Amino acid sequence: MTLRLYDTATRSVRDFVPREAGKVGVYLCGLTLQSPPHIGHLRSGVNYDVLRRWLLASGYQVTFVRNLTDIDDKILVKATEQGRPFWSIAYANEQILAASYRALNVLLPTYEPRATGHIPEMHELIAKLIDTGHAYPATDGSGDVYFDVASWPAYGALSGQSPDAMQPAGDAPDRAKRDPRDFALWKGAKPDEPAEAYWPSPWGRGRPGWHIECSAMCWRYLGAEFDIHGGGLDLIFPHHENEIAQSQAAGLPFARYWVHHGLLSIAGAKMGKSVGNTLDLTYVESLGVRPVELRYYYAAAHYRSLIDYSEEALREAATTYRRIEGFVHRAAERVGAGQLGVLPAGFAAAMDDDLNTSAGLAVLHDLLRDGNTALTNGDDVTVGTTLAAVRSMLDILGADPLDPAWSGGDQASDLRGVVDSLVALALEQRAQARARKDWAAADAVRDQLKQAGVVVEDTPQGPRWTIGEQD
Template sequence: MNQRIYDTRAQAVVDFQPLRPGKVGLYICGPTVQSAPHIGHLRSALVYDQMRSWFEATGHSVTLIRNVTDIDDKILDNARIAQGNGSDEEWWALAYRVERVFSATYDAIGVLAPSYEPRATANIREMVELIELLIQRGHAYVAADGSASVYFDTGSWPEYGALTRQQRDQMEDAADSEPVGKRDPRDFALWKAHREGEPITAAWPSPWGLGRPGWHIECSAMATRYLGEEFDIHGGGLDLRFPHHENELAQSQAAGHPFARHWIHNGLVNTGGQKMSKSLGNSLYAQDLLAQARPIVLRYFLGSAHYRSVLEFSETSLAEAEAAFSRIEGFLDRAHERAIPAMISYDIAERLQQMPAAFVAAMYDDFAIPQALAVLHGAVREGNTLLDTGADEFETARVYAEVSLMLDVLGLNPGAPQWAATGRDTGAAETALGTLVDDLLTQRTQARADKDFATSDAIRDRLLTAGIALEDTPNGPRWSLT
């Protein structure tokens, strides 16, 4: 079965064949570390974590590069504003502090660390060399105002607009720098001259004078340094298609590099039916989300929609995700209580055969996670039915293995090491609740033994009114929050 992916440039679902058999090179535009991460950052990181997991599950070795933009206008502006309010934090300290918050947040929802995470400030030499090459090839020029700024000449590259299928004369002016010294307002900055008032620590020497790189040149330089001049997939949020990815493609190919063979973009997040944005004041910050839900449940929610679709967040989203994921955990707990063996093979080909065919087909079909989750929940229902009926242990073990393998692919197996410290016990309140419920269950069990069914039913109804459902199993009663 061939892997199918939606290629943004082709605007079609295409067969994916890696450049080197058995190896996948994946470059992801990481965060600009100007301020705390929000739900959009988490969703994007998770999308490519799921893809990486599936590629590895199908026997590929994945090199995933996710950059950190740690020098940028917004970082300098935020540091300057903070210093105006009495902070003594330098821009580079702010960037590093925020970078650590991003890393901790990714870790919290089980996103694996990339193969490498290059910082823009550590790759200035490569950017300067790439700009020099573009000047030599006639696709970039030094600003006419005598400053050290360098711009990409969009008019020199006939393919400009190929990614988003725009005509150059219909494009907006580049807003990443002042138009002073440009030949055309649509030309974008490759190198920004050091300006009065900016810290000297935010400037590097170059053949054109002191300055710092433009945003777009950073990713072109880092992607080719770590993955080569041609690699398999470039990914990022849908909002990066233009101008960022369009400019990356143009400058890279103008330099003579084939660059990414495929482009993948994940959808954005809506809150209350509106696109999330700072201007609307409806940003959902990662710290707040993690305070509202278990990390594994947050991962379940963030990964539940198709990666290309808009993810809708509402007040009930996390509660619904908790209920859905608790059903999965309930089956796993029941299987553990019955000592059902997983019987999972360590051979990749055999593991793929052990997964339900519909799950495998969904993942091969452009990572169709909603369909894959439907298969997962179907297996959970089947497993519970087998446990309820006392079916053959081999059949139950087969389903348990299927569920475990699917959860492994999705990064949602609660038994995996990354979730060991983030179980369902949320603290003293839940411990106290469990003690009270267990006491009532003991009373109910005794009432049933005494054939006092009125008392037994009254306890069950009392718990149900409080939002606690009971399930009588061969191993005793089980309770869960409704």
């Protein structure tokens, strides 16, 4: 079956045909580093990591580029407010972002360029646009350079908006623009902004506009035309609309498919620093929810769907994952971890259908019931084949419990070690009570563990325990 993706540009699900057979170039708009990432930002990393893993599993060689915006109006505002160099703010938040992605088992990108490292490419693109009549330097002495929206008839096609109905770009004073909708490609130096946030250019000392940064980095790492451009729904306009216009006006065919993920809201409002409703990975962990469980929470929803965060839904996802994890560990104890197996046809079909992870997980849960029954009946052959299939599906989602990424020396793993020791102590006390035929004391230990969320199963090999109820 051929992978089919929803393409925002055509507003349709269509067959994915890469530009070059066997190879796929993907560009994901990364974060603007004015503040630490929240769990809405992290959804983006997980969603496109699943896409990348599925492309790899489908036999493609993937070049995956995820940029970092380390120079931007918002960062400069923070720098002025805090009296810090802009780059120190960007770098500190970059480190937090990298640690969060590691905790969530997001694969490292092939390249992770910073905007400040690609000023020459931006200058070259801007020069092309001026030469072809699609951009102009401001005549007010500001040093600004603007894209001429009226010169590009296709402007608005991605977002489905009519240019006549658009509001002013709002990224610079209208006085210097031919049209209020024109957007800045280059911003001249301003006396009220940090003196170190500027570079020399043919149009005077200044810094890049937000949109030209991504066009330049796409061009540098993926060439004039590439396969998939990704980002959140909130980037369709103006960011991605402007990227298409300036890139194609400069003679670059640009992206063949536009893939956008749904946002994560809280109480119906978009999660964001400006709203003051952000939650980060540390907060999630303080609830007793591990990063792998947060990753499962993201993956359980279709990537294009809106997730309206609630603690109850997050805990339900964590409990569901623990049931899956419990089967994997019990099965591995019985028959060995083995190797990843063949993906069930139903799961593969779901993933080829616009990465329908929710339908794919339905296949997983059907198999899980068979696997738990096989464990109870001592059917080791079925246990082994089910374990391989379940692990293979979870591997595509980046959530295989036996993946070494989840057994590193991080805080969550350390916490699991403490829990292991405490449960082992309780089970030893229970065993001693059973040995002296003090059944009431033994049952009391088991009931206390159950109240704490630990389920004990007596087997011929001895007691096994899992967190959460078993299927």
